[in-house]
């Protein structure tokens with residue numbers, strides 16, 4: 001079993017889209033396509049079917065939070081009309097989750113490794 005990795009290191013590796021366990025290999029070979037496992041340490045990225053469903057919650061939550069914050073700031077604080085605030089925010093709500101997709105998965109993987117230290121192949125159990 002590999003040594004525990006501090007959460008700060010896990011988060012830094014998630015931001016760089018690197019393997020959370022070793023920090024050597026990249027997680028993605030395309031913007032939305034992941035490698036199945038780390039080429040350096042062998043960490044399996046998708047533990048089971050549907051494993052990354054939780055990353056959608058991360059992505060949705062951050063999108064909703066930033067959209068709400070921007071709406072309140074532009075409409076309620078600065079006084080811009082809805083005609084000027086809502087259309088750009090609608091575009092933002094479509095574009096941001098696509099751009100944030102790999103980071104949400106990397107964050108989800110890092111947090112899972114943080115809370116569940118054993119990440120070997122489940123066949124080894």
Ligand SMILES: [Zn+2]
Nearest residue numbers: 019022038041
């Ligand atoms: Zn690795």
